[in-house]
Amino acid sequence: MIQVAVMGYGTIGSGVVEVLEVNRDRIAEKTGQEIAVKYILDLREFPGDPHEEKLVHDFSVIEKDEEVQVVVETMGGVNPAFAFVKACLMSGKHVVTSNKALVAAHGTELLEIAREKNINFLFEASVGGGIPLIRPLTQSLAGEQIQEISGILNGTTNYILSKMAKEGQNFETALRKAQELGYAERNPEADVEGFDTCRKITILTALATGREVNYEEVSTEGITWITDTDFKYASVLNTSIKLFGTSRVEGDNVSVYVCPMMIGPDHPLFGVNDVYNGVMVRGNTVGTVMFYGSGAGKLPTASAVVSDIVEIAGHLADNIAIGWTERKQELMPMEALSYRYFIRFAGTAKEKLPDIQAAFGKVETAELPGMDEFAVLTEKMPEKRYRKLAAAFTDIRQMIRCDL
Amino acid sequence: MIQVAVMGYGTIGSGVVEVLEVNRDRIAEKTGQEIAVKYILDLREFPGDPHEEKLVHDFSVIEKDEEVQVVVETMGGVNPAFAFVKACLMSGKHVVTSNKALVAAHGTELLEIAREKNINFLFEASVGGGIPLIRPLTQSLAGEQIQEISGILNGTTNYILSKMAKEGQNFETALRKAQELGYAERNPEADVEGFDTCRKITILTALATGREVNYEEVSTEGITWITDTDFKYASVLNTSIKLFGTSRVEGDNVSVYVCPMMIGPDHPLFGVNDVYNGVMVRGNTVGTVMFYGSGAGKLPTASAVVSDIVEIAGHLADNIAIGWTERKQELMPMEALSYRYFIRFAGTAKEKLPDIQAAFGKVETAELPGMDEFAVLTEKMPEKRYRKLAAAFTDIRQMIRCDL
Numbered sequence: 078m079i080q081v082a083v084m085g086y087g088t089i090g091s092g093v094v095e096v097l098e099v100n101r102d103r104i105a106e107k108t109g110q111e112i113a114v115k116y117i118l119d120l121r122e123f124p125g126d127p128h129e130e131k132l133v134h135d136f137s138v139i140e141k142d143e144e145v146q147v148v149v150e151t152m153g154g155v156n157p158a159f160a161f162v163k164a165c166l167m168s169g170k171h172v173v174t175s176n177k178a179l180v181a182a183h184g185t186e187l188l189e190i191a192r193e194k195n196i197n198f199l200f201e202a203s204v205g206g207g208i209p210l211i212r213p214l215t216q217s218l219a220g221e222q223i224q225e226i227s228g229i230l231n232g233t234t235n236y237i238l239s240k241m242a243k244e245g246q247n248f249e250t251a252l253r254k255a256q257e258l259g260y261a262e263r264n265p266e267a268d269v270e271g272f273d274t275c276r277k278i279t280i281l282t283a284l285a286t287g288r289e290v291n292y293e294e295v296s297t298e299g300i301t302w303i304t305d306t307d308f309k310y311a312s313v314l315n316t317s318i319k320l321f322g323t324s325r326v327e328g329d330n331v332s333v334y335v336c337p338m339m340i341g342p343d344h345p346l347f348g349v350n351d352v353y354n355g356v357m358v359r360g361n362t363v364g365t366v367m368f369y370g371s372g373a374g375k376l377p378t379a380s381a382v383v384s385d386i387v388e389i390a391g392h393l394a395d396n397i398a399i400g401w402t403e404r405k406q407e408l409m410p411m412e413a414l415s416y417r418y419f420i421r422f423a424g425t426a427k428e429k430l431p432d433i434q435a436a437f438g439k440v441e442t443a444e445l446p447g448m449d450e451f452a453v454l455t456e457k458m459p460e461k462r463y464r465k466l467a468a469a470f471t472d473i474r475q476m477i478r479c480d481l
Numbered sequence: 482m483i484q485v486a487v488m489g490y491g492t493i494g495s496g497v498v499e500v501l502e503v504n505r506d507r508i509a510e511k512t513g514q515e516i517a518v519k520y521i522l523d524l525r526e527f528p529g530d531p532h533e534e535k536l537v538h539d540f541s542v543i544e545k546d547e548e549v550q551v552v553v554e555t556m557g558g559v560n561p562a563f564a565f566v567k568a569c570l571m572s573g574k575h576v577v578t579s580n581k582a583l584v585a586a587h588g589t590e591l592l593e594i595a596r597e598k599n600i601n602f603l604f605e606a607s608v609g610g611g612i613p614l615i616r617p618l619t620q621s622l623a624g625e626q627i628q629e630i631s632g633i634l635n636g637t638t639n640y641i642l643s644k645m646a647k648e649g650q651n652f653e654t655a656l657r658k659a660q661e662l663g664y665a666e667r668n669p670e671a672d673v674e675g676f677d678t679c680r681k682i683t684i685l686t687a688l689a690t691g692r693e694v695n696y697e698e699v700s701t702e703g704i705t706w707i708t709d710t711d712f713k714y715a716s717v718l719n720t721s722i723k724l725f726g727t728s729r730v731e732g733d734n735v736s737v738y739v740c741p742m743m744i745g746p747d748h749p750l751f752g753v754n755d756v757y758n759g760v761m762v763r764g765n766t767v768g769t770v771m772f773y774g775s776g777a778g779k780l781p782t783a784s785a786v787v788s789d790i791v792e793i794a795g796h797l798a799d800n801i802a803i804g805w806t807e808r809k810q811e812l813m814p815m816e817a818l819s820y821r822y823f824i825r826f827a828g829t830a831k832e833k834l835p836d837i838q839a840a841f842g843k844v845e846t847a848e849l850p851g852m853d854e855f856a857v858l859t860e861k862m863p864e865k866r867y868r869k870l871a872a873a874f875t876d877i878r879q880m881i882r883c884d885l
Contacts, residue, residue: 096624096766104624106691107804201621207767209613209621216620217605217613220500220508220787287510345773348752362500363611363774363784369749370770380625380767387623391802398795400511 078111079390082139084161085152086119086132089175089202092379093149094128097386104383108390115145140164147389149382150174159183166190166198171393173385175202175378181276185289188401195396199385204230204277205354207377208370209384214284214358215399221360223285227323227338227480230277232352232373233261233268234300234320238337239350242317247305260352270299271320271335278322281356282333284399286326288406290333296411298336306445307475310419310452313443316341318477319349325414332409339419339479412461417479419454423472426451436466450474454481482515483794486543488565489556490523490536493579493606496783497553498532501790508787512794519549544568551793553786554578563587570594570602575797577789579606579782585680589693592805599800603789608634608681609758611781612774613788618688618762619803625764627689631727631742631884634681636756636777637665637672638704638724642741643754646721651709664756674703675724675739682726685760686737688803690730692810694737700815702740710849711879714823714856717847720745722881723753729818736813743823743883816865821883823858827876830855840870854878858885 081097083090094114097104105111116139117131126132136157139145148165150172152158158179162172166187174180180187180200191198201211205228214223229235233255240251252269255261267273279292300320311318321338324331340347345367349355354372359365371377388397418437422429426442433453434440440453452475455463467473485501487494498518501508509515520543521535530536540561543549552569554576556562562583566576570591578584584591584604595602605615609632618627633639637659644655656673659665671677683696704724715722725742728735744751749771753759758776763769775781792801822841826833830846837857838844844857856879859867871877 099766100624100626103626107623107802208770209617212621213613213617216792217616217785217788219511220504220791221784222504222507342752345752348746348749360784362503362780362787364778364781366612366772366774368770368772371768374768376766377768380764381621383624383766384621388620398511 078113079146080113080115080144081147081149081386082116082118082145083114083149083151084118084136084139085150086117086121086123087151088375089378089382090117090149090151092375093151093382096376096379096383100383104387108387110390112386112390115142136161140168145170146393147171147173147386149386150176150179151382152176153178155179155182162187163190166194166196169194169196171197171389173382173389174200175382177203177273177276177280181279181292184280184283184401185403188399189403192396195394197389197392197397199388200280201385202378202381204280205356205368206370206372206374207380208354208356208368208372210356210368211284213368214281218358218360218363221363223326223358223360225323225325225359226278226281226285226356227321227346228278228281228356229319229346229349229354230274230322230356230372231268231320232354233265234274235349235354236260236352237269238300238303238318238320241303241305241308242311245305245308248301248303269301271297274320274322274335278324278333278335282324282331282406283401285324286331286406287400287402288404289401290406290408294408296334296336300337303337304475307477309445310421310443311339313445314454316481317347319346330409331406332411332414334411334414337477339477339481341481344480412464413459415457415459417455417457417481418463419452419477419479420467420473421450421452421475422470423450423474429472436469454479482517483550484517484519484548485551485553485790486520486522486549487518487553487555488522488540488543489554490521490525490527491555492779493782493786494521494553494555496779497555497786500780500783500787504787508791512791514794516790516794519546540565544572549574550797551575551577551790553790554580554583555786556580557582559583559586566591567594570598570600573598573600575601575793577786577793578604579786581607581677581680581684585683585696588684588687588805589807592803593807596800599798601793601796601801603792604684605789606782606785608684609760609772610774610776610778611784612758612760612772612776614760614772615688617772618685622762622764622767625767627730627762627764629727629729629763630682630685630689630760631725631750632682632685632760633723633750633753633758634678634726634760634776635672635724636758637669638678639753639758640664640756641673642704642707642722642724645707645709645712646715649709649712652705652707673705675701678724678726678739682728682737682739686728686735686810687805689728690735690810691804691806692808693805694810694812698812700738700740704741707741708879710825711881713849714825714847715743717849718858720885721751723750734813735810736815736818738815738818741881743881743885745885748884816868817863819861819863821859821861821885822867823856823881823883824871824877825854825856825879826874827854827878833876840873858883
């Protein structure tokens with residue numbers, strides 16, 4: 078029997094307890110032993126909860142109990158999660174977490190402790206919820222040179238953008254709907270400003286390069302400035318606008334960024350709508366593969382946590398190689414990258430196009446009936462060049478990068 | 482250093498040698514040791530090939546060389562692959578194969594030998610080419626109760642159906658185009674009759690249930706009878722027609738079948754076009770996840786073979802639990818399953834609809850201008866009931882099952 082402690086009895090933590098119960102037989106068959114929850118750590122009381130007797134309020138009970146072999150951290154946030162997780166690893170307990178903030182900020186150190194102690198620190202649930210993603214990336218694609226990872230990694234923003242695309246809503250209305258349905262927090266900043274996606278693409282990049290990536294260095298834009306007018310153009314152009322977390326690797330040149338991206342129907346992530354997540358990975362020999370599923374939600378995320386527990390059951394006495402070292406990954410500035418650009422100009426195409434073409438070169442144009450503006454799609458050019466050219470125009474209303 | 486022998490120097494075998502070379506550094510970093518090809522077994526000569534000196538024609542050279550720890554089987558077909566692979570395993574060598582025919586026919590026995598010998602028999606490349614699929618299914622989703630696997634598992638038929646959908650071609654023209662491009666064999670039977678998909682869904686089902694599945698018991702229909710007229714209706718109905726390999730699991734009730742399926746834009750596999758493969762997996766707690774990528778091709782398939790070699794490098798002295806036992810899985814007859822049905826009738830809707838509705842109940846209708854026929858979409862009903870009802874109509878031109 079493997080004794081587990083769950084720290085944090087919120088949505089994900091209670092989901093983990095539920096999945097361990099519902100799939101008890103299947104898990105026992107796979108691991109050859111029972112996985113039992115011994116403690117649940119939470120500051121709150123849960124009177125009447127079927128697991129009430131397992132509840133403890135004092136972390137040291139878990140830390141000191143040598144029978145506890147695996148600790149699940151589903152508290153969220155960096156403090157006190159970091160201190161607790163570090164203490165568990167130091168005392169020789171395997172740790173599984175769903176906490177992307179913790180992994181993005183302290184993954185390097187925690188993985189290093191796990192290696193030294195010959196135990197495991199796993200975090201499949203921290204990116205892409207229930208989608209098997211980290212294990213395929215670190216194991217199935219272990220021999221690949223990863224060239225690009227692009228992901229729709231945040232269900233809240235994808236829901237909002239999908240609503241805007243399908244129903245013509247503006248950002249505020251779609252956000253309110255997402256809040257009503259419980260898809261968005263009362264304070265939605267972490268999602269809509271791209272911070273959540275930033276943590277996740279940071280984690281994936283560290284796994285792909287094997288080096289530490291500082292999430293504070295990742296150029297991060299959210300979706301608050303995307304409008305219903307943008308989606309009217311997107312519809313005319315048969316494109317969509319998604320919030321992408323992307324990392325591109327060319328030898329030692331690695332760039333990571335989060336920003337809205339205009340994509341066409343041939344892009345593997347075009348059909349990823351509503352609260353779903355999708356991650357595209359391009360390797361030098363495997364080509365393009367894509368993973369899709371529920372990127373959040375109680376049971377899907379809990380299922381990913383449980384998959385890590387199951388893996389640890391087969392590696393109780395050895396460290397699974399993750400390949401994320403203390404070596405620091407330098408990031409290229411966003412200015413060095415090249416995109417196509419969707420640009421909206423005030424005025425009429427007839428009047429402005431000659432100047433625009435003189436500056437940007439060949440462009441596609443799009444117009445909406447009855448609007449005092451028009452849009453162009455440029456050819457691919459370095460961001461640095463775009464910024465220099467755009468600075469000369471005072472009538473630009475919007476710019477969205479394109480992967481078309 | 483791990484010494485490898487490659488049996489079969491065709492497209493995939495030479496791809497494996499190439500991927501091991503191209504990604505040598507990355508693989509060495511991940512596995513901590515060099516992977517070196519010692520022998521290449523093929524009956525043919527390859528004068529001038531850079532690996533000519535590794536070529537052997539006699540299998541026993543590989544079998545008897547104790548330095549060879551891993552054997553890659555990329556010959557295809559059951560004979561002599563089965564005898565060679567069995568002999569390798571018996572002599573304590575790990576085996577990696579891309580050969581779905583071998584795995585579907587003899588997987589149970591070969592996995593049993595590997596378990597007894599405490600070595601590994603891996604076959605990630607046998608289903609879905611380069612898509613990480615078998616490892617996510619057996620490891621990441623190990624604790625899940627798998628309820629459904631539906632896959633577009635054959636790139637040739639998916640290319641043909643995509644051509645028919647996009648360009649209005651009939652089956653014969655699309656097949657010829659696929660043959661010209663090298664996507665279809667001169668003798669395309671294994672692909673277009675669904676036999677290839679049958680082997681692959683058999684393998685996935687055995688992995689999901691942990692039991693042996695006899696591919697000869699899988700109800701298998703191909704795409705040769707799908708017409709350009711069917712796709713005209715599909716276009717009107719905003720649906721598409723794909724060749725599905727599906728297995729559905731409800732407790733001990735398992736059904737596996739291969740047949741064309743009409744699906745709508747909300748289905749996760751709707752956007753899987755051309756030679757790409759996609760596999761949807763539904764688990765009881767993870768919900769729906771989907772995997773997408775190149776289902777064939779030299780380098781993607783070779784990349785999957787290499788991922789198995791890399792995994793074995795970390796398990797040279799232990800058997801990785803695959804969970805596919807000798808216990809036999811009984812299959813439910815297709816008649817017990819329920820679908821919606823797309824049915825084309827000769828004549829006019831006005832004249833025939835009353836009889837059709839009297840028999841099938843509520844239906845949606847679709848008509849094409851200038852045709853002496855029309856189509857209906859029924860509600861969901863058991864196949865047994867459909868067959869009984871349909872037997873009373875002499876004017877049915879086509880029936881395609883629907884997952885709408």
